[in-house]
Amino acid sequence: MIRKAFLLGAGLGTRLRPLTDILPKPLVPLFHRPLVEWAMKACAAAGVEEFAINTHHLPLMWRMEDGGWLMRDGKGTGLVGGNGLVAKSAVWEGMPVQLFQEDNLLETGGGIKNIEAWVGEDDVLVHNGDIYSSLPLEKLMEAHQASGNVVTLALRSEGVAKHIAVEDGQVFDIRNMLGKAEGTHVFSGIYIFSPELLEKIPAGEKVSVIPAFLELAKEGKLGGVVLDEGVWFDLGDAESYLAAHRELGMADAIHPDAIISPEAVVERSVVGPGAVIGAGAVVRDSVVWPGVEVKSGRVVEGEIVCK
Known part of the structure; x- marks a missing residue:
């Protein structure tokens, strides 16, 4: 079983502005929870017991004492990242979380x-911070541990970006960069790596993981498992964010702490805790963030009301 998960949280979220002018993209609410928390819950259900998250944009929003989300555990840490940044420790639902702040984005x-240093000798589950999925992560773990591959990618058969060429469980090209194939499957943004991957990534540099993946593909050590069960959403832009709220239906759409006038109309929308919908307001096919007011008489259709 894989006991550690690394959540990618350092991106700027430019496609999701202005939402990400207020919060880092992984902390944008999805059905009343931060998006990243859905990923953490899925990882924990599959057996993960310890998390690391890289941060960059609006880093204080990750800490509850600064109005953010994660609880501080009050303990120091000796972990130091490859660029000399010391990790800060926190706690989520009783499980340790190490926050690695990247003052300069490292890709x-x-x-x-x-x-x-945090990885040590353990295999690690990596989960992109701006996706929601209910993929069977246990199957990914089992496939990785049975394969002997250094990296195993979770793939989908359908989607708009079929960049991964895979056959018999082995990835042999990505976007035809090795001159073998354009691709047959979509990369989900979820994968597992063994510590050997770290040997192929230079220290202290801003660099993509793709060159290391390609090197592993040449060596026959880059695996891929197709996980078409469950749902998968990339919530990288406003359209997909609204679509996820329309299609998932994961929780009560109207939070019990929302205040909605009996003279307001709310249809096919998600309204967060502490939000106020005034008399005569109309909210359709929209998402209203926690604590936000929709004033009396305002008409909101197909919008994200975040401030």
């Missing part, structure tokens, strides 16, 4: 290299 490869 997908550099971010992983930066947590090398």
Whole structure:
């Protein structure tokens, strides 16, 4: 079983502005929970007991004492990232979380290299911070541990970005970068790596993880498992964010702490805790964030009301 998970939380979230002017993208609410918390719950259900998260944009919003989300555990940590940044410790539902702040963005490869001390000798589940999925992560874990591969990617058969070429459980090309195939499957943004991956990523550099993946593909050590069960959403832009709230239906759409005038109309919408919908207001096919007021008489259709 995989006991550690690394959540990618350092992106700027430019496609999701203005929401990400207020919160880091992984902390944007999805059905009244931060998006990243859905990923953490899925990882924990599959057996993960310890988390690391890389942060960059609006880092104080991750800490409850600063108005953020994670509880501080009051303990120091000796973990130091590859670029010399010391990890800060926190707690989520009783499980330890190490926050690795990247003052300068390190990209997908550099971010992983930066947590090398935390990884130690363990295999790690990596989960992109801006996706929601109910993929069977246990199957990914089983496939990785049975394969002997250094990295195993979770793939989907359908989607708009079929960049991964895979056959018999082995990935042999990505976007035809090795001259073998354009791709047959979609990368979900979820994968597992063994510590050997870190040997292929230079220290202290801003670098993508893709060159390391390609090197592993050449060596026959990059695996892929197709997980078409469950749902998968990339919530990287406003349209997909609204679509997820329309289609998932994961919790009560109207939070019990929302205040809605009996003279207001709310249809097919999600309204967060502490939100206020005034008399005569109309809210349709929209998401209203926690604590936000929709004033009396306002008409909101197909919008994200975040401030």
